[in-house]
Amino acid sequence: MTAALDPHAGGGVLDPGAAAGRATDAILRDTLHGTHRGVVVDSPPGAGKSTLVVRAALELAAAGRPLMIVAQTNAQVDDLVLRLAEKDAELPVGRLHSSDTDPYDKALDARPNVRKSTKAADLAGLGIVVSTAAKWAHVKVDEPWRHAIVDEAYQMRSDALLAVAGLFERALFVGDPGQLDPFSIVGGEQWAGLSYDPSASAVTTLLAHNPELPQHRLPVSWRLPASAAPLVSGAFYPYTPFRSGTDHGDRRLSFAVPSDGSGPDRVIDEAAGAGWGLLELPPRHTPRTDPEAVHAVAQVVRRLLERGGAAVSERSDDPVPLTADRIAVGTAHRDQAASVRAALAGFGITDVVVDTANRLQGREYDVTVVLHPLSGRPDATAFHLETGRLCVLASRHRHACIVVCREGVAELLDDHPSTEPVQLGVTVKFPDGWEANHAVLDRLSEHRVAWRP
Amino acid sequence: MSLITTLARLEAVSTGRARPTATVRHRHLSERPLVFVPLTTAGEAGAPLGALVGTDRDAPRLLVVPQPRDRDLRFAFLAELADVVLPYVEAYADAVEAAERTETDPETGKRVKVEVDLCADAPQLIVPSRAGADFVRLLGRSMRFRRTAEQDPGTPHPAPPRVPLLGRWLTHFGERARVPGSSLLLALTDLLSRHWATGQSGVEDQHLGSLLAWIDPPAGESGDAAARRAELARDADGQLLCPPAGPATDPAFDNKLLAPAIEAYDRARTALAAAEDGAEADDRFGALTAAEQRIRDLVESRTRPTWDAVWHGIDLLRALPEGAHVPDRWTRDRWSFTAHRDRITAGEPPQPRVDDAVTAANKLAAREREQARLDAQEALDDPLVMAGRRLAGEAFAGEVTDVVMAYSEGRRPSPRPLVTVRTEDLPHLGERTKVYRSLEGKPQAAEFVAQEGDGDGGALLVLRVLDKMGRGKEPEPGSVPEKGDRVCFTLFEHDQRGGPKLPDPEETPWTHGGPPGDPDAVPQPDPLTEEDVL
Structure with missing residues (x-):
């Protein structure tokens, strides 16, 4: 481990901004002037990964090096292109897209410096070309790009990297190792333990074959509040701790309408004060779309909106109203998300984002309401125990996170210790989902509001 | 587990009988499958103890290794197995039909159609359980790298002539079985649990005897009672009445019956070797034959019930009509069979020990496509499977209540x-979610426009039909649903697009370790550490 990896390097404790700046400088130095073909950056939730990608892209472009950027979803690509265009309205940026209907965000049309095409040849000569890994995989070039940035590299599968790695000479790989691992709908045990296991993450394969590559880490989460960073860091990143960029008291959440004493209102007040809230329903084994839990989630969202919330943060001195676009609901399964959406629509609420952990990755809200992945389940499968799933759900918020769950998850965890087969040659991931779930549950239980709907 | 499977299992528990989860058969069943019921030796992975194998349910061939630790006897077993399996497989290699395939022309780089042979039918291997399929794979791996005396006169332990070839075929069967929806090698327990839901867990369903007891219990007995008996009932000597389908055997059988019989066989063999004259040798040879016969009887007694159970299961499955897309998937199996036949004819080396990075990625991508295709085809073929998808919000069925003609904007308005x-x-419909219905076997796409309640618990969904209406201004007759039609739309696509072309293995990029080295290279053993020397 090099000094660059240690947030407390240099003797005394740096202030967050200085620590983050120092890490960023080291990353850019290795990217622009290093001798290695790759640089890996681990970024915990909300540590300024996108900012880093944009900055590195602009500096590479300024140095006259043709750059391709690989992201994983079209939404991520559009987001990156918009950020690049915002930072430098002169810089020509290419958006390579598919030939489906509505292949890119219409907001790109308003940017004169963004050129869009379905063919890479049309975008030749532009300083930066951005697309998804899936689209890049179909591109053929005679001359590879001098440089690439691979965003969300931990969510990219090894086989997807294989398809695009011939397009560039060197690359900066950026991602969050604590979020959801890529998955495959068919079993890949046959290749488990191989350094190039196609269903492993791109970074795993890259580092297995190139262990000498420099690895950096962003040490400060600007998103997570001081109440959340220690828990998320301890539960999901035990060997690579990070801290929050803000302190206790820097952020406040308040409501104009006082509590009516109901469970949802009490848990909202608890979360507003402590950053965490657990709304616990009576124990019961339920189908995935547990109607009571779904209703409870919807009720919490409804009251969040009805009670006229206001958020104070380091971003502005004046309280910012807590509107629907600043709230998100996270679930484990798509049918659960659909049920919550339907329940919210029943209350006339249609503009709150409700999605699964997979789709919430990389997004940020003021308040999140989470349906616990293990709520009401009779068993704890690997899917529901997956560390990354809980990590995503517990790290999307700037102010508070409210978890809705049925009682009995701790007992469920104790009844179902991890029993996944051990594969030879596969690096064991720490922490395992069992331990992380217990750590989170333990903390949540301090902010419990029991409610019988 | 989907909601509908949970429901079926609950119903099975309450009625004491398995519930169907399919109305058609979703896998191809050959007219003449080769059934293979292997047993393995406890404590020594990959040491076969014996097998029943054949295509005639009344006349299986019994193969036995009287002393499983004797490598010569093991080779004799494998040679015998090759004598049964290879003629069966090769019988399918010669009957071909002409087919077209798109290939890249090496000179122009263009995609051109070429005429090639496609085997008219393919062999099908059926084993009792998933563990049996794994054993096929293990046997294949243990044989395909063996050298025969003909290939390499200097090899210290030459394999019988056709054993390496058998290894290559079994490897191919085992590898193909990992492709979702394929039918070259089938595990009967998987096949039965695809079509019926029992009142026991998925792990318990791996026991062929109890699975069949749930599906087709003896007259007058409930499925769960029969299943319990199949799993646990023992005779006065402590032997299971329904021996496990293998390849692992019951420890009570190993300890009480098999081990003494093998010891007796070893003693008889030692005695024969020590015989001093012809008369004595004759006597002792008789004793050896008797000892061997005892082991053969034991192996047959433990494989025959499974053999009959496998055919019982095949009968149950044959009673179901074949799903509409099954022949389509079987054709893919035939392509796979033909391709491997061609590799062997061309004298290519056996399948490598491990896949290289590009091959592994290609296989994974192909299997993911096949899985998605299988899921879609099973739903399209079978209303009961579609009901499960509808219950999961991935499809909907209903009646057309209104059709309003509309046109796309643009220079040439098309019907929408x-x-x-x-x-x-x-x-689970969102804004502009694409939905598909099957129109004469081809998917027709529509997009979701709006939804309103019909005041009666149902919903009125407005969809905009997008394609398959011909080139004219007016849609072709029959291409747009009419008022009163029953329609079923799915949210999943019906067919799969091919993935991107990956680099050739020789072009493997630096991120994946560069081009693979010599595939025949023997891997170096791990370096010796302190823990190795205690």
């Missing part, structure tokens, strides 16, 4: 009719 469907299903 708005179709209103009344349904009681609860599909």
